[in-house]
Amino acid sequence: xxxxxxxxxxxxxIETRTETTTIxxxxxxxxxxxxxxxxxxxxxxxxxELIGGKSMVMHTLAALGAVERLQHVVVVVSxxxxxxxxxxxxxxxxxxxxxxxxxTRAESVFNGLTALLKEGxxxxxxxxxxxxxxxxxxxxxxxxxLEINRLIDACLDDEVGGLLALPLPDTLKTAVHGRVxxxxxxxxxxxxxxxxxFRAGQLHAALQAKxxxxxxxxxxxxxxMEMAGFxxxxxxxxxxxxxxxxPSDFALAEDLLGSRK
Ligand code: CTP
Ligand code: MG
Numbered sequence: 001x002x003x004x005x006x007x008x009x010x011x012x013x014i015e016t017r018t019e020t021t022t023i024x025x026x027x028x029x030x031x032x033x034x035x036x037x038x039x040x041x042x043x044x045x046x047x048x049e050l051i052g053g054k055s056m057v058m059h060t061l062a063a064l065g066a067v068e069r070l071q072h073v074v075v076v077v078s079x080x081x082x083x084x085x086x087x088x089x090x091x092x093x094x095x096x097x098x099x100x101x102x103x104t105r106a107e108s109v110f111n112g113l114t115a116l117l118k119e120g121x122x123x124x125x126x127x128x129x130x131x132x133x134x135x136x137x138x139x140x141x142x143x144x145x146l147e148i149n150r151l152i153d154a155c156l157d158d159e160v161g162g163l164l165a166l167p168l169p170d171t172l173k174t175a176v177h178g179r180v181x182x183x184x185x186x187x188x189x190x191x192x193x194x195x196x197x198f199r200a201g202q203l204h205a206a207l208q209a210k211x212x213x214x215x216x217x218x219x220x221x222x223x224x225m226e227m228a229g230f231x232x233x234x235x236x237x238x239x240x241x242x243x244x245x246x247p248s249d250f251a252l253a254e255d256l257l258g259s260r261k
Contacts, residue, residue: 026131027152029070029195030116033057033138034078034101034108041247045081047138051254056244059141059257065092066145069152070134072127076101076112106215106224109135110207117204129201132161135221136195142240142256143195151195154235161198162233163222164241165190193237196221202230 037046047057057075064073072094078101100111113133119126127133134151136143147164155162168189174182198206203221206228210218218224222232244253 025156025199026071027069027134027156027197028116028127028131028200029064029067029073029134029136030109030112031057031060031064031073031075031136031138032101032105032108032112033075034081035105035139037139039245040249045078046244048081049250051141051244051250052257056141056253057138060136060138060143061091061095063141063143063145063148064136065095067148067152069149070094072096074098074112074116075138076108078108104215104218105137105220106207106210106218109221110204110211110215113200113204113207117200120200127200129199129204131200132156132197133200133203134195134197135203137243139243139245140194140241141244142242142253144238144241147238147241148195151197151235155197155233158233160225160230160232161196161202162235163196163220164193164237165234166193166237166239169239190234192220192222193241193243194220196232198225198232202228206230 033047035045035047040046040049042049048055051059061073061075064070073096075095075097077097077099079099081101098112098115100115101108102111116127116133117129120128132155134148151162151164168186168191170186172184172186172189173180174184198221203225206224207215207218209228210216210224217227225232240256242249244250
């Protein structure tokens with residue numbers, strides 16, 4: 001993505017200077033990894049549970065590490081989790097941790113992004129407002145390099161950015177006291193996944209606008225962008241890129257990861 005500037009002599013109505021400045025937007029990744037995994041029923045936070053002999057988050061990071069266009073991958077962990085981090089030998093040099101996780105996913109993303117943009121004020125190699133940030137859940141350990149690159153390809157020249165998502169495959173019902181109250185049309189419904197890819201500055205501003213209200217209603221980056229008036233692009237993901245959430249999800253994740261070897 002490039003931004004082109006040229007100057008016009010407005011009095012004459014002609015272009016008097018054709019010099020073009022190109023600002024290339026780079027891609028960075030931020031991985032919220034500071035949750036407690038309350039629905040998973042595990043003793044430690046679910047992202048540190050072993051799946052096929054390797055912690056869940058290391059599977060996630062292996063996929064991100066394979067994407068050459070990512071400049072840096074920043075993992076936002078809870079200040080309390082620092083001790084639980086697996087010292088994996090495959091930790092690449094462009095990966096790092098930040099122990100600034102918050103009480104909610106949105107707060108963890110906001111804290112990480114705030115710290116990154118602050119670094120960028122003094123260091124041009126760090127994240128700048130016009131750079132892309134790909135936010136990806138540590139708990140989506142089945143994402144593939146191919147899917148991440150598909151999202152980047154689809155969004156790199158987009159005005160807003162977007163997210164991996166799946167058109168809803170099943171009939172959708174609303175329920176009241178365990179009984180169906182309504183069947184909703186599914187044609188316009190999608191299941192949101194991650195990564196979600198937005199301009200770092202715009203995403204930060206969108207999250208900041210919701211910070212005073214404890215990020216109410218911000219369940220993903222796209223929802224914050226929507227509240228700020230943007231319409232994120234939907235890019236078809238894969239059913240395999242599910243978020244490991246419940247106890248039964250671990251066995252399924254292990255089977256799928258095992259089948260890829
Ligand atoms: N996350 C985070 N900070 C939080 C809460 C969640 O960084 N305060 C991260 C999780 O570590 C996970 C991702 O956001 O990688 C998606 O969240 P979710 O699957 O809901 O994880 P948990 O919140 O840990 O699980 P639960 O909701 O079951 O407690
Ligand atoms: Mg949660």
